[in-house]
Amino acid sequence: MNRIALVLIPLVSIAALGGCAKDVVRYGDARGVETVTNQFGSTDLQLIAESMTRSLLNHHVIVKTEDPVMTVQEVKNKTSEYIDTRAITDTIRSELLKSGKVKFAVDSAGMEQQVEELNRQQGELYERRKAVKTGRMVGAEYRLEGNIVSIVKQAKDVKDVYYKFNLQLWNIENGLLEWTDEKEIRKTTTKG
């Protein structure tokens, strides 16, 4: 009897504990403050994109020029961690487009697909009258590029991460830097 009890009690306990540790899934606020770790996260991406977009939309290049055509070039990741900088520039681009004040020309990353589609429509399979014509692509007047750097400091119980995102708007024709802005973010993790 005692032997059976000795076997059963731990089994029941394990089963109960297993039940308690069941994962719970909930939807959260996609725009809320995320502080799961101090690595680059969704809040950082949103803060950077929003700050850069608002600053650029209030600059005279956007305000005074009618439908300026831009292109997005690389944002260099100079941090020690993996950051998809394309996700940042995609968000900035979509916010700028949504404002209706800017147009975007195809960037170098999308050029291959653009040319491929353009050439495909020149083939015999397509009705000549409705096929798009070559030689009508619009070149960008301005290019956006930037970089993100980080400084990480770690002590026994503290880890501090500082990010600095810099974005620049260059006039392609004359090579002038028309606009630049920065966004700084500091995150500190303390143990205990």
Next chain:
Amino acid sequence: MTLHSACILALTSLALFGCASKASTPPEKPPTAFGCPVASSKVGAMEDLIAAKVETAGPIPGVSVNAITCSMRNDALRIDIELVNKADSVHRVAYKFRWLDREGFGAWDDESLKPVLLYAHASHYVIGLAPTPKAVDFRLFVLPQDK
């Protein structure tokens, strides 16, 4: 005599027409307080403006919005907010703006919450720039982030 009468009549009509057109031309300006659009001209004091524009999700002891001023920058609304921490300790809050159009509907997508560190007995200034000229009004949401 008839020429004289006709002249007087013409001049009177012109003067009257001028007065009438002047009175009807200027469009009614929406009421503002500290440069910010308000629903009623009764919002005169800063406390009234803060009560009309700020919403907080739960109490934040010692932390409050002290001042709001609005101005126009390149056809876009700019909001300057002064947050004050009167407590003896550091507090963390997050804020976001909700941009509204002329009819009071949302003029832009939901903004991300922006975390702010408020030092003890210090002010912190935040700036909100409207993403579109359609955004003519706003609400500020402040959430406690200490936990």
